[in-house]
Amino acid sequence: MTFLRSALVPMLAVVLAIASGAIIIELSGLNALEAYKALYDGALADRKGIGRTLEKATPLVMGGLAVAFAFKAGLFNIGGQGQLVIGALFAGAVGYGVTGLPWIIHMPLALLVGGIGGALWGMLAGVLKATRGAHEVITTIMLNFVALNITDWLTSKVWREPGIIVRTPAIESSAEIPRWSQLPTGFALAVAAAFACWYLLERTTFGFEIRSVGLNPEAARYAGISVSRIVILTMFISGMLAALGGAIETQGIVGRYEPGFNAGLGFNGITIALLARTHPLGVIPAALLIGAMEAGGSMMQFKADVDPEITEIIEALMLLFVATPILVRWVLRRRDTSEISVGAHWGDA
């Protein structure tokens, strides 16, 4: 029952957003019903479509987890994009550069290196916050731009495939994450990561410490928790989650690293985390929803002539409705809802 109650707000937000999206499509002189039918056809109608949806949803689950996990410690990680490209590139580099290993070692090794790379990148923002009081909203955004430049440089100068196209060589087959009859198995890894996050946050002492710092850093400090340590470790894990999303994409879908990889994922991670009301397991359905919209976007343009960017507007509307307290209060009929608050920690060092 409590589960249903907490899922009611996001579900209502989704319905409202899709309805508003339909109005926008109609206003621009196109057929909304046709557009949504095409969206459904492209995303869910057959095995191929479902495969595409799962493909799109995988990095979204990881990006959403990265944001949701950091939220629990009161941190707002907008650096998912940078952490993701670092993870994707490092996994790609290990994927092609290391040869002669069996699959059972090579595949996890590439994932691990990608994940650690992004984790360290995320941790940088945590260290800057814990030691220098630099706000993570600013540093993670700046680190995104730096990461994009660094990965561009590494791809074009260090790990470049000979030829005109700037990209890394294809990864060895021993580093690939295989498909299971058209369905990407990387999605299963993302689901496992979501359960791991849930367990860590809800069932371990470390998770309790993270949540304490998120709820009230001052009280946590009095209770003997080292807030700096939690901030740094949380950003490490958050960065690793985003980076693993990139690594899975490289090893399971693209097969190499190319610049311009999955742009805009950082913002999607925020939308998904908020849609999930920062619950690690809620991230899975939220990511599937956005993933389906992305997977069906091209079909929608092809069949109904609607710009795929409409999905971005719908996402913004979902976020708006899910984050609007008035809607939450109206649905839950009480004032003391446990709303997510990140703004209250803006000035804290």
Place this chain on the structure above:
Amino acid sequence: MNTLSRYRWWFVTAAFLVAFTLFTAEFQQAQTTAVLAATLRQSTPLVLGALCGILCERSGVINIGIEGQMLMSAFAGFVVASSTGDLLLGVTAGIACGMLMGAFLAFLSVSLRGDQIIAGTVLNIAAIGLTSFFFQTGRSLPSGKTSRIKLGPLADLPILGRVFFSNRPLTYLTLLLVPVIWYALFRTTWGLRTRAVGEHPSAAETVGISVVRVRYMNLILGGGIAGLGGAYLSLEAVGSFERMMTNGKGFVALAVMIFGRWNPIGAWGAALLFGYANAVQTQFQFRGWLADDPQFIGMMPFIVTIVVVAGFVGRARPPASIGQPYSRE
């Protein structure tokens, strides 16, 4: 002596920058002028964004939606100016769009008492979605971008004339806004009320100041200034609209605001520093330094931001009530 030692780091930095400018420009007047003019040009949208941030945060509301406000206003300004052919109308549309978004942010965060960071994120994502959805390629400005206005004999001064007195209208307006906002914030009743609301809203309320009204007003005013920044980008700096053309400037503006310690004059100085990092970047390209690795030039302004935020600013103190929704109990 006291002032000298208090500001010694400012002097050291300034001396270093002057020396570096002369060095990169190889001691030629034309080059030095170009770097300084580019500094001012690059700093303008940052100053405007930071002024918006100052107005919002001084009244106790975080605005991380500046990026979205600027992007949306750049778009609105460009669409209006390109379809009517009137630049002034375009700028007005940009400002109005920013104000509207400011009002919306106020509605979400002040009236509904929602989380301010999330409300700002909504603005950012909505702006990206709306501008890309309604963007059409091939539009242009029939009148061209805003034209340069020379301020009489002042424009003929060496270096200074070219840098300060031979600019386009929105740049002048920005240079004017900095002292005006500073004066308004620290020398007028409105400014005192704004700061009172930002520091201690319930105390302000007990002396009869309406917290809600002050916050609404500041967010709308700030939105208008961010809108001006957007109009500057599309109508004065570039002369067209491009997808994602703000490119993080709204976020850099936040760093500028913090570095300037929530003070308009300080923010202007900080914006000049960031503008300078960008200007030197173009100078590097011009000189052909690091030509093989342009990525290192590209990341310079962002690294400067990180170093500044982490190194110099440290634990700058924001207005006390920042980020907390206010409710009259």
